[in-house]
Amino acid sequence: MAVDKSLLDAITGGYKFYLDDMKSKNITGQYYDEVERLFKRIEELGEECSDMNELYAKMQNENITIKMSDAYTRALTEEGNKNYMPQNGEVPDDSQMFKNTVDAMRNCIKALRDNFDNLLEKATESGRMRMMVENNPETLIKSIEDMIAVSEEPGMTYANFLRIQIERGLDKAADGIVTRDFIKSIIESKSAVMEPEIEIKVWEEKLDEYNKEASKNKFNTVDIHVWDLISDRIERKYRPEIIRHECIFEIFKQIVYDLNYWTLSYCFSFAPSEVAPWDFMPYEKAVEDMIKVEHIMPGIIYEREKLLFRYFGLRLKDIVKDAYYLNHIKSNAITDSQDIVEFLLLEVYPQCKPFCSLTQDLIDKRTSLHKEKKEFNPDMKEYYLRFKRFCNSKYGEEWMEKFLKEQGLSENLEYCSNSKHWTLEEFIMNIDSKMIVHDLDEVFVEI
Numbered sequence: 001m002a003v004d005k006s007l008l009d010a011i012t013g014g015y016k017f018y019l020d021d022m023k024s025k026n027i028t029g030q031y032y033d034e035v036e037r038l039f040k041r042i043e044e045l046g047e048e049c050s051d052m053n054e055l056y057a058k059m060q061n062e063n064i065t066i067k068m069s070d071a072y073t074r075a076l077t078e079e080g081n082k083n084y085m086p087q088n089g090e091v092p093d094d095s096q097m098f099k100n101t102v103d104a105m106r107n108c109i110k111a112l113r114d115n116f117d118n119l120l121e122k123a124t125e126s127g128r129m130r131m132m133v134e135n136n137p138e139t140l141i142k143s144i145e146d147m148i149a150v151s152e153e154p155g156m157t158y159a160n161f162l163r164i165q166i167e168r169g170l171d172k173a174a175d176g177i178v179t180r181d182f183i184k185s186i187i188e189s190k191s192a193v194m195e196p197e198i199e200i201k202v203w204e205e206k207l208d209e210y211n212k213e214a215s216k217n218k219f220n221t222v223d224i225h226v227w228d229l230i231s232d233r234i235e236r237k238y239r240p241e242i243i244r245h246e247c248i249f250e251i252f253k254q255i256v257y258d259l260n261y262w263t264l265s266y267c268f269s270f271a272p273s274e275v276a277p278w279d280f281m282p283y284e285k286a287v288e289d290m291i292k293v294e295h296i297m298p299g300i301i302y303e304r305e306k307l308l309f310r311y312f313g314l315r316l317k318d319i320v321k322d323a324y325y326l327n328h329i330k331s332n333a334i335t336d337s338q339d340i341v342e343f344l345l346l347e348v349y350p351q352c353k354p355f356c357s358l359t360q361d362l363i364d365k366r367t368s369l370h371k372e373k374k375e376f377n378p379d380m381k382e383y384y385l386r387f388k389r390f391c392n393s394k395y396g397e398e399w400m401e402k403f404l405k406e407q408g409l410s411e412n413l414e415y416c417s418n419s420k421h422w423t424l425e426e427f428i429m430n431i432d433s434k435m436i437v438h439d440l441d442e443v444f445v446e447i
Helices: 005-024 030-048 052-061 064-084 094-122 125-134 138-151 158-168 170-174 180-192 197-214 224-264 283-312 316-321 323-330 338-351 360-371 381-395 399-406 424-434
Strands: none
Touching: 005 030, 005 064, 005 094, 030 052, 030 064, 064 094, 094 125, 094 138, 094 158, 125 381, 125 399, 138 158, 180 197, 180 381, 197 224, 197 323, 224 283, 224 316, 224 323, 224 338, 224 360, 316 323, 316 338, 316 424, 323 424, 338 360, 338 424, 381 399
16 A cells, blocks of 8 residues: 555655756766656655655665665766866866866855755745755765865965865765764654563664764764765665564464454444445445455464464464564554453353354454444554654644644544553563464364
């Protein structure tokens, strides 16, 4: 499911400026091609990702913002060299080359500020707040101004100017680098929304490796190409474990969802008019589909658990040992209430076998959970509120409120849930002590 188009347009708008500005200056070549490739990659991720958080995470993992800014800066620098360096094979003297280099630096500063001002002018209020934090060129401009200051020292020659640049690391201003602040901001964002520990651990290790690599040179930075190799090595190290966690979690989550779907297929008093996808169907078609689900879902659930055991050696009862599922609960990312999940695992699951039906007492209880509004986690909003607090602390007061208003959205945090709050310890104890284990070798015959 793709990111909402209005949200994606808001995200891509700032990055599109790089392309538009280079087109207006008739800049072509490898750096333009790189910016265009990265922009298209953002659009691709927008189609692949289901929400903004996932999109930002993938953009961060691929260093898209840094790479695009680096290619854009190099394109402007190359264009400046064309304008200030002699043509037709003429070889200038050192003084002329010195002047041309410094003039190009001054023009680069003006271009950076003009382009950023242009970008701010076109952006929304929340966009400006974000750009002032993430895209402000003043750090880069300060480095260029330091180089210009060196050029103005008494008796400075072009040869000495180039040597001093390298000795002081001032020439690194034009190089693509990844900063500690960038890596720390990713760790902070992942910690703020309580992502699984292994996801945070990957970036903490990246920060450690960054510090080790940066300590090897007196400039205390890491070139972007070196960083790509470091980042890729760490990603490959943890990727198998992360994929395993994700696969197990998805099976657990799907079985719980299927169990709930199976119970709802018996609830003819409300499901045809209130539960998707049946509420979109004509009544007769909805009833027909519900009866179909009643018959086929137990077999599907059985096969899912067989896959879980075959490939990972786990049973449904092991859901309380799954780090991702437990994190799902602790971070309030779970939409289901503890009432409904325990009902499904402890009471519905024992009856959910091929060619078996849900008993009337459990149908009545499922209907009661719906009528009493005990299906949903009463603390779901906490996940969003943590993310909101993080964004507002990073980009400025009420950034999230302004962003949502600009997109025509509202927080919509008001919903009714009479369920008890999740108690993880109680949930684990209940499942450990009360949940049965199906015999996966049992043979079922329709009577």
